Structures are given as structure tokens and as C-alpha cells.
Amino acid sequence: xxxxxxxxxxxxxxxxxxxxxxxxxxxxxxxxxxxxxxxxxxxxxxxxxxxxxxxxxxxxxxxxxxxxxxxxxxxxxxxxxxxxxxxxxxxxxxxxxxxxxxxxxxxxxxxxxxxxxxxxxxxxxxxxxxxxxxxxxxxxxxxxxxxxxxxxxxxxxxxxxxxxxxxxxxxxxxxxxxxxxxxxxxxxxxxxxxxxxxxxxxxxxxxxxxxxxxxxxxxxxxxxxxxxxxxxxxxxxxxxxxxxxxxxxxxxxxxxxxxxxxxxxxxxxxxxxxxxxxxxxxxxxxxxxxxxxxxxxxxxxxx
Amino acid sequence: xxxxxxxxxxxxxxxxxxxxxxxxxxxxxxxxxxxxxxxxxxxxxxxxxxxxxxxxxxxxxxxxxxxxxxxxxxxxxxxxxxxxxxxxxxxxxxxxxxxxxxxxxxxxxxxxxxxxxxxxxxxxxxxxxxxxxxxxxxxxxxxxxxxxxxxxxxxxxxxxxxxxxxxxxxxxxxxxxxxxxxxxxxxxxxxxxxxxxxxxxxxxxxxxxxxxxxxxxxxxxxxxxxxxxxxxxxxxxxxxxxxxxxxxxxxxxxxxxxxxxxxxxxxxxxxxxxxxxxxxxxxxxxxxx
Numbered sequence: 001x002x003x004x005x006x007x008x009x010x011x012x013x014x015x016x017x018x019x020x021x022x023x024x025x026x027x028x029x030x031x032x033x034x035x036x037x038x039x040x041x042x043x044x045x046x047x048x049x050x051x052x053x054x055x056x057x058x059x060x061x062x063x064x065x066x067x068x069x070x071x072x073x074x075x076x077x078x079x080x081x082x083x084x085x086x087x088x089x090x091x092x093x094x095x096x097x098x099x100x101x102x103x104x105x106x107x108x109x110x111x112x113x114x115x116x117x118x119x120x121x122x123x124x125x126x127x128x129x130x131x132x133x134x135x136x137x138x139x140x141x142x143x144x145x146x147x148x149x150x151x152x153x154x155x156x157x158x159x160x161x162x163x164x165x166x167x168x169x170x171x172x173x174x175x176x177x178x179x180x181x182x183x184x185x186x187x188x189x190x191x192x193x194x195x196x197x198x199x200x201x202x203x204x205x206x207x208x209x210x211x212x213x214x215x216x217x218x219x220x221x222x223x224x225x226x227x228x229x230x231x232x233x234x235x236x237x238x239x240x241x242x243x244x245x246x247x248x249x250x251x252x253x254x255x256x257x258x259x260x261x262x263x264x265x266x267x268x269x270x271x272x273x274x275x276x277x278x279x280x281x282x283x284x285x286x287x288x289x290x291x292x293x294x295x296x297x298x299x300x301x302x303x
Numbered sequence: 304x305x306x307x308x309x310x311x312x313x314x315x316x317x318x319x320x321x322x323x324x325x326x327x328x329x330x331x332x333x334x335x336x337x338x339x340x341x342x343x344x345x346x347x348x349x350x351x352x353x354x355x356x357x358x359x360x361x362x363x364x365x366x367x368x369x370x371x372x373x374x375x376x377x378x379x380x381x382x383x384x385x386x387x388x389x390x391x392x393x394x395x396x397x398x399x400x401x402x403x404x405x406x407x408x409x410x411x412x413x414x415x416x417x418x419x420x421x422x423x424x425x426x427x428x429x430x431x432x433x434x435x436x437x438x439x440x441x442x443x444x445x446x447x448x449x450x451x452x453x454x455x456x457x458x459x460x461x462x463x464x465x466x467x468x469x470x471x472x473x474x475x476x477x478x479x480x481x482x483x484x485x486x487x488x489x490x491x492x493x494x495x496x497x498x499x500x501x502x503x504x505x506x507x508x509x510x511x512x513x514x515x516x517x518x519x520x521x522x523x524x525x526x527x528x529x530x531x532x533x534x535x536x537x538x539x540x541x542x543x544x545x546x547x548x549x550x551x552x553x554x555x556x557x558x559x560x561x562x563x564x565x566x567x568x569x570x571x572x573x574x575x576x577x578x579x580x581x582x583x584x585x586x587x588x589x590x591x592x
Contacts, residue, residue, distance in 0.1 A: 013496045017411035018423065020404040021465045028462040029430060032438035032445065039441055098332050101324035111578040112336030114585075118574045119343065120525035122542045123563040126549055127342045130349060130556050136358045138345065175339060176585065183586035232434045235527050244550045258436055265440050266532065278437040289432060 033282075039275035047269045060276035070277065072252050073260040076162070080237075080256065081230030084166035084173075089222055091174050093215075096181035097207060110182075113175035124172050125239035132164045132240075155240065161254040168236045173229070177222050184218040185211060224292050231285055234258040257281050343567065350374065350561035357556050369557070377548060377561035382537065386544035387565070393459050393530070393540055394523040400464040402516045409473025410504050414486060415496065424474070430467040436528060443532060458533045459540070463523065469515055476511035476587075477504065514584030517577060524570055541566040 040060055044052040064070050095113060103109060116124070131138045132154040140151040154164040188211065196206050212219075237254045241247065246263035248255025255263075257277065265274030348363055351370035356363050377383065411417070412424050442462060452458030481504055489499045527542040534540065536547050545562040574581060 009496050011417065014411040014415040014417035014420075017407040017415070017500075021408040021427075021470055022423075024404070024461075024465040025430065025467070028442065028445075028464075029433070029438070029467075032441040033433065035441035035445075036438055039444075095332075095335055098324070098328050098335075101328050103324050103328075103332075107579060107582075109332050109336060110582050111574070112332075113339050114578070114582060115339050115343065115571070115574070118521060118570050119567050120527070120542055120570075122525075122527045122546050123346070123567045124342070126545060126559055126563050127346045129549070130357075130560060131342065131345065133556075136360060136362060138362050141360055141362055171339075171342065179582060179585050228432065228434065232436055234436065239546060239549065242549065242554060261436070261439070265443075271440050271444070275440045278440060282433070282437045285432070285434065 036275045036278050036282075039272055040279050042272040044271040045269045046271065052271075056272065060273050061280065063273070064276055064280060069252060069255070069260060070257075073248075073255050073257045076158075076237075076248070076252075076254055077231060077233060077256045079158075080162050080165050080169070080233060080254065081227065083162050084169035085223070085226045085230055087166075088170045088174050089177060089219070089226065091170070092177035092222075093181055093219075095174065095178040096185055097211065099178065099182050100185045110179065113178055115175070116172050117176040119172070121172065121235040122239060124168050125236045128164070128168045128171070129240060129242065132167075155242075155249055155253070158251075158253045161240070161249055165233075165236050165240060165254055168240075169230075169233070173226065177226070180222060181215060181218060184215050188214045220292070220296050224289060227288055227292070228285060231281065231288070232258055234262065238262070343571075346560040346563050346567075350377075350557055350564050352557055354555050354557050370561075373557045373561040374565065377558045378565060380558065381544040381548050381562050381565075382539055383541065383544055383562070383565050385537075386539045386541045387569070389456060389534075389538065390524055390540040390542070393456060394520045396460050397463050397523045398516050398520045401466045401469045401519045402512050404465045405469030405473045405515060406477075406505070406508050406512055407500075408470045409475075409477050410500055410508070412470065412474040413477040414481060414483070414504070427467050427470050431471065435463075439529075439532065442529075446533065452533075454533065454535050454538055456534075456538075459530050462529075466519065469519065472515050473508065473511060477508060480507050480511065510580075514580055514587070517573070517581050518584055521570060521573075521581075 041055055041057055042052060043054045043056050043059075099106075099109060099113070134140065134151055134153045134155070137151075137154070139154075140147070143152065152160055154160050192210050192214075193206055196210060201209070233256045237248050237256050237259050238244075238246065240254060241249055246255075246259060246267050248259050258281070261274055261277040261281070264270045264277060347370070348366050349357055350373045351366040351368065352363050353367075353369050353373075356367060408427075412420065412427075446458040446462065447453040450458070450461075452461075485503055486499055489503060494502070525542060526540075527546060530540045530543050531546060534543055536543075539547060545559070545566045548562040549559045
């Protein structure tokens, strides 16, 4: 009896420890994902009773292919994603480099750059709404010497609204990424720099030839994480549109894919169509993650 | 939550930060910190002014005298009493559960041998890539129609009681923090797995669990998307409450930003008290991730 208990303890008990995670994850993680796939083949809308059983096959996906608003949302998502991810990661790299010097008041600087990360996305969006206001906005006041009497309407044009949303994203995430880079920089052995300095390499050359290559895995990691984050952008464009009709601006200038998903599912009550958008976005995410992965492998193999 | 032990430092490596910073570096960093903090300062400036001062050039750059009036007006209008309580309950419950389940599973993945361990851990890592928003439609149907939790905090809490990131984080932490010899010695003394978990692993796990708890609490305190869908204006979380203050035809930005102050400053205080741990946690997660 004792030995059997002992056997169970060795072989069986590990499964007990992971059960809470997998049980809840199965119900609220995997099941909805499969259910989304099923839903996406129906024309279910709560406004039409009985519609949950009306299968349309791949009809929703066909509609998506021809849906100009969806194309627009995709373009916006990629545009804003590019405009926010690239400056964000470059800035983070520079800040991490500065934080990596021997500093007085190190904790103060680290906490300072991390303050935006603690601020919720909703608060960020609302605060920047005020800063980006067309009339009496702080930024337009600062830009007055350059723009004269025609203040920039940050919500009206595509590019201006992309810039505004990207600034919010960049402000929110730069410090967080900087700390991730800093952590990786601190694992680079100091001897590398020492011998480079003896060989007469400047600080800039050291940064370029030692720091950046050593950081490559971390850079790839942050690129993947921020890309996935950019694909899910919702709160900033949602709150930036003060009319709150989920159009993302009068001409859908900054309607992202998730905002469009929210509009179809929530405002229009299109469960089936919303699910199709969700699955399409999921597939895009997987494809991008794979491309990233393959690129990484290529880069490694050419070394 | 109090955190007494510091996060254990990874084995001391020769560090690259030996270059002493000169004034250009301090100036640049000072400017960056200023830019990081300014929007929050600005939210205080606007929420301490009345509406007319906000619609004027030049914009006010120092706080005015109506901070308390605006804070209390926003507090009343936005249901912030309920909202703060709701957010505390939601973030607190999720944090407790995530820390508990992640420590358990992290221990099993880090220190126990069982069939399928690597495959199951791969599943955990892979699920970190799946964005929760993609399941939003069925999740809404499940929670409201199957369980009947529309406008119910349970609907916000239960779907997020476990976290793949949490399991990953605790597994990484425990792999290096718990010496294998200690567990072998326990085994040799005839201790059951649970005893070893309770008496050896848990005490060692505490600093890591505290960091995971802080990051989880911040994340769910700040979450908007799912509570926005599930909760109505009478029963919001703080993020839903501040989002509500800015919808409508006439938006009073003094009140809107007073709302953001109410929603943000509890977290900032936590950050001021425990910033070192939070930073350590992010950096540690990064190195090992």
C-alpha cells in the first residue's frame, strides 16, 4: 500500500499540479478558440432569432475578402504598427544604452522611464486626446510657430491620426522595452569592451559591433512581441474617436482590425462575421510569427 | 501585499556598465524621464482647472485650484466608488489565482519528471502567442448565455484565473532558484512531493511569486477590453469608468482627466513603493525569456 502510494506520488502527482491551469485554460482558452472557428461559419446574430444554426460555410470569409472596410482596417493596423514599433524599439535601444552607463540615481531613472508602462492604456489614450486636440491642444500650441493659423486636425487625416495613435503606443511601451534591452546588455561580458577599447574602437563602434550583435535574440523577441501587440491594437483608436461610434474617425482613418471586430460584433451584432474577423486575424498573427521565425533562422544560418 | 525579500540577483557577471556616465548622458536621460512623466503631470494640471481654462491659449502649465472639486465631481459621476472596489476585487482575485496556479504548475514543469512534460510545456508557451481578444465572441456567448454572468464580476474574473505567462515565468524562476540537491535530500528523507512543495519550494518561490503577482495585478487593474464588453456603466471597473467619462456630446476634459488621475494614482503609489521589485521582475523575465 505504502509503495503504491509512493508510486502514485512519483508518477501521478505532477499531473495534479498542472491540472488547475490546464482545466481552466481548456474551458476559457482552447474551447473558445475552437468555438470561434465554428461560429465563423454561421450567420448568427442575436438580432435574428434562430440564426445561430444558419450555416454559411466559408461565406463570411469570402465576404471578408471583398470587404473594403476590412482591407482599410488591415492597412491602418499595419501602418500604425510600423509607425509605432520601429521608433519605439530604436528609442528603447538608445535609452537602454544610456541606462547601462554607471549612473548615480540609477533606480530613479529606471523608475522614471517605466512610469508610462504603469499607466493604463485607457488613461494614456484620454490624456493624449487632450494633448492632440485640434483646438487648444497642447501640441498644436507648441507647433503654432510652424503651422501658423491652420492647426493640425489630428483626427481628420489618415497620416496625422496614425501619428497620434503611434505616439500613444510609443509613449506607453518604450520604457518597458528599454528595460528588457538593459537586462540583456548587462549580460554582455565586460572583457569584450575592454579588448575592443585596447584595439582602439570608439564607443560608437563598440556599440555597433559588440552591443547590437549580442542583443540580437532579445531584439528579435521584442520585435515579435510588439508586432503581435500592434496587431491587437484597440483601446487607443477606440478612445481617440470621441464620437465613440467605433468607426475610427469619420472616414475610418484609424479603425484597426480589432476595433472593426468590436464594431461588427458589438455595435452591429454580427457574431458570425465577427468570429471570421477574429480567426483571420489569428491566421495573420501565426503567419507573421512564422515569417519572423524563418527570417531569424536565415539570419542565423548566414553567419 | 508586502515584499520583504529582494529579488535574488542572477549570478554576478562582469558588467558592461563600467563606463561612467557624463553630463550628456544625464541630460538625455533627464529629458526622457521628463517626457515619460509629463503626460501624467499634465493630467493633474487639467484636472485642477475648470473647463474654460482648458479651452484657452496658451494652455495652462501649472495646476490650478479646482483639483479636489473636479476629483470629487468625477468620482460621483463615474461611479468611481464602485469602480475602485470592483477593480480591487477583480485584480486581487485574478492575482491570487494566477500566482497559486502558476506556482503549482511551474513547480511541476521545473522540478518533476512526468510523461508528456515537454509537450505540455510547449503548449503553454505556444498559447502565449494567442491573443485573448480573438476569442471574444464565443467567450461573450459562453459567459453571458451559458453561465449567465452578464454584468457580473465573475464573468470578468473567471476566464482569466490562469495565465500561460505565469506558468512560464514561475517555471523559469523555480528551475534556477530551487537546488535539485535539496529536493533529492527531501526525497531520501521520505518526504512526499506535496511536502517538498510546501516546505521547500514555496518559501523559495516567494520573491518570484511576489513579482508575478505585482505584474498580474497591474495588468488586470489596467485591462479595458473585456470588462468594457461585460460590465455596464452602473457597475464598472476603473478603466471602464474613465472610458465612460469621455463618451457623450459635450466632453468635459477636466473631469475626464480627473478620472484618469483616480484610475492611475493607486497604481503609481504601488509602483513608488515596490518599483525596485517590478523593475527586477521585468528584467529578470527578459533575461531568461
